[in-house]
Amino acid sequence: MNLKQAGSGAEVDERLAALLTNANAVRAITAAVEGTIGPKGLDTMLVDRFGEVIITNDGVTILDKMDVNHPAAKMLINIAKAQQAEVGDGTTTATIMAGSLVAEGVNQVLRGVPVARVIEGVRFGIARAVAAVRARSRNVTDLDDSILRNVAMIAGREYEDIAELVIAAARLIGLEKLNENNFKLSETVTAEEGAENEVFLGVIVDKERMNKEMPETVSQAKILLIDDALEPEEMEDEALSTEAGFKKYIELQDEFKENVNKIVAMGVKVVLVDRGVHDTAEEILTDAGVFVVQRVASKELRRVAEHTGARMIKRTGLKKNIADIERYLGSAEKVYEDEKLEQVRILGGKGKPMATILVGAATAEVVGERERIAKDAASSVQAAIKGGYVPGGGTIEIAIAREVANAREEIKGMAAYGVDCVANALKQPLSQIVENAGYNPLEKVEEVLTLQTTQGSDSLGIDCDSGEVTDMLSRGVVDPALVKLHAIKAAGEVATAILRIDTIIKKKEEGSAAPKENAGNDAGMPDF
Template identity: 50%
Template sequence: MECRGESSVSKQDQSSYPETMTANAEAVRKVAEAVQGTLGPKGLDTMLVKDDGGVIVTNDGVTILNRMEIHHPVAQMIVGIANAQQEEVGDGTTTATLLAAALVEEGVKQVNRGVPVAKVIVGIRRGVRFALDKMQNMAQMIRHLNDEWLHRIAYTAGREREDITELVMEAATSIGREKLLERDFRLSDAVMAHPRARGSIFHGLLLSRGRVNMRLSDVKEHVRVAVMAGDLHPELVNEDALATEAGFAKHEELKQTFEQMVRKLIELEVGLVVVEGNVDTDAIDALTDAGILVAENVKRADIDQLADYTGACVLRRAGLKRSLAELEPLIGFCEEVEDDPLLGWLKIKGKKDQSVATIVISATTKEVADEQERIAKDAAAAVQAAVRGGFLPGGGAAELALAREVEKYGNTVQGMESFGVSAVAQALCRPIAQMVANAGFNPLEKVEEVKALQWKRSTYSLGIDCDRGVVCDMVDMGVIDPLPVKYHALQTAGEVSTAILRIHTVVKMRNTEAESLR
């Protein structure tokens, strides 16, 4: 799908605000259409096709939005919602996208009725704030990691894959509640998938090792670890300078200095050197002769994770100029290192008191492995979010109940801002309506049926069983979602939708880079 923006200033200058707003709303709608069919238990997959014929088959909203071709600037703002949702809670990207699209659509309807856009925006903000407060009051907390509700959350987010659910729950239990509550820790980062791996939990760190200088015949125990950013090679002298006697002398001096730096790693009795970039061949030979395992071309994210896990300080080449006494506290430690050449991983076990677990997901092909990894990451993120913030009924039931509350709140709002509040109430009906449609039922009929029963029974947990099309209690069915996922989705959707509605015109900027080259 392709969403294109205006290509000239003059064309936009002729446009009135309503025309610009309608064009923006249409761009948002097209983006939402690309992911809405994936929502819910009956949602289907999307095939993304590359220029070279390669394909990705997925129902992960953020993957679809980041890979699809999008040119319209407002449509790009919707992609930003998905990325923000993914970054914050790791799940709920499709819901956030649909809510934003629905808020824009409902807001445009109110403006077309004659409501001033400023009043609509203020009303949307008030409605969203009210809904967020109500949402927090509705949530039930997770008190312990063996809570059955937590298992159900993993099962739902894991696309009802029991094998993935069990692995995620085992990892969460192994890591512990306190670790899951840490602000900077993300359980989803502990997920790795490989076509030749067996599904399991590895109680340690798996490092995609890049190239290594030698194969370990067995496990290396009690290993001191040096972690290096950048390349590990001598400083270079300009080629022109090498032709001079002074330049050649400088080259030899730098080479000797580098050899001394490498010698320090040996004297520190380091057993593993992990380098972000490339390693000089002479350095590799010297380290290999000393029995030191060298892994080069390792991702920076893995470098940082290894440093944190082993207690090492990330060094740059110049850092090796320090004295041995200064370098000593900067070296990390792990209990074991094992090289797995088949999978291309280094298996690293840290201190026994460290709670770290890696979730290994198996698959048949590289493409399947990528999708399985995305699913497991969603499940892991959902579990961690539920531990942090509790849970709500899933299946769009909670949003529909909130819609009813927001609608009642709108009746108390005086003035034209009430129309903006009404837009929020209508938008909150969108998730359940889309799930029902994806299941093959009439969304208008089913949503009204659920609405009536929720009001009659004074409950917010009723939704639609997407297998049978009947009204059921989502909590009784085990269909629940983490509060942080829903909360952040609505919060972000509210912020971005009002930003879009405020756009008066779209103007293409001149190319200042091209002008500077003239």
């Protein structure tokens, strides 16, 4: 049953108004990204009011940049963002399945199935689907396994150069580091206009040295990281107006110079500062031939600290004696400024090995998209290493849909209709992939279902070039199991949350004199 048609009837129970409104909002969000999935998926153009354009088929980028007001739509977008933050890929799959789950759930409610029973069945079906993915996951134990390159190629949208960069970086970093929970390979990716593709052991700081009189290159460098401003302690203007206050100001200036001279005395050759650097410090350090970079992003400082073995220090920490400060220092074999790319490279740190993936781009317009593609590939490769892989191209979802449908008999009463919602939603990724490739989705999904059942295989899918059924594993079409797990769980969470909403009420504006007129109407919320 068409949701819009169902919602337009004058006799529709008012209790379903919120559900129908939310379902239509979710459908609009799903429609924005469904055309991008699969090898034949197309791009979306995003245009702002100033005429700035982003062209991409990256699901989370489309959702993040969309102008959205409806609260249910925002819930779906937030789930996609959470998927991206957790595993770095699979946002389009999660969005498509969530949209399908909501639509299927609403249709069941319109048939007379209580919402509570639909939700019960959805939760049962999602739990069964998650268990089925885990059971079918194949492990990766070797970074030389060719399957990782296939993962990188698929997530990297068939860009061979990007796939090669990601695999090279993974091998440099090693299995132990890639399996760490707080390490993300995607964060090692950067893209620059005019750069050559490159992977190297080291980190990039996206800044230039403070002035051109400082050395351009430093070898065997002691490195100091200041998580603060390299400036004298501040005093209030009122305090400076008194004789005692002015005397204190002179003392602080002298103490600051002494602290900066400690840096020189320790033989530090590179100083990275979170905030600004005072003119006095710049002069002293320049004269001493120290390489200084200011206003370095906190994320970059942390990466440098990890790679060089340095510990970050506050400016007040410079009051300590030299022996204590030296324990904060790190070191690197080489630090230099790439003037063409306007960035600083730190190579051969004595801390943990850290690879950087530098992706080249011909023009400024494609820098962002190349970086997004490389980050997706890196996230997928790391996810496959941590959690294994499953057949891709929407095939594993079909196999799981069969298992969920078979489990329908295990649940009593009308909750079985909620299980049907999950089984149908799991078919949606393959359905959309083949539709984007120009084939009849109903015909192809049923063809895959039949052959998977008769041949007992979970890897049979559709070749989007020929339209024929093929074994995805033998073709090297695979997806990280973690991406599928999170997509299924995320879709289930947002769908049940939206289905549970019975009433929408515009909240009173807080902290303002008067609410904006009709502020809630765009979200389908009534005024009271």
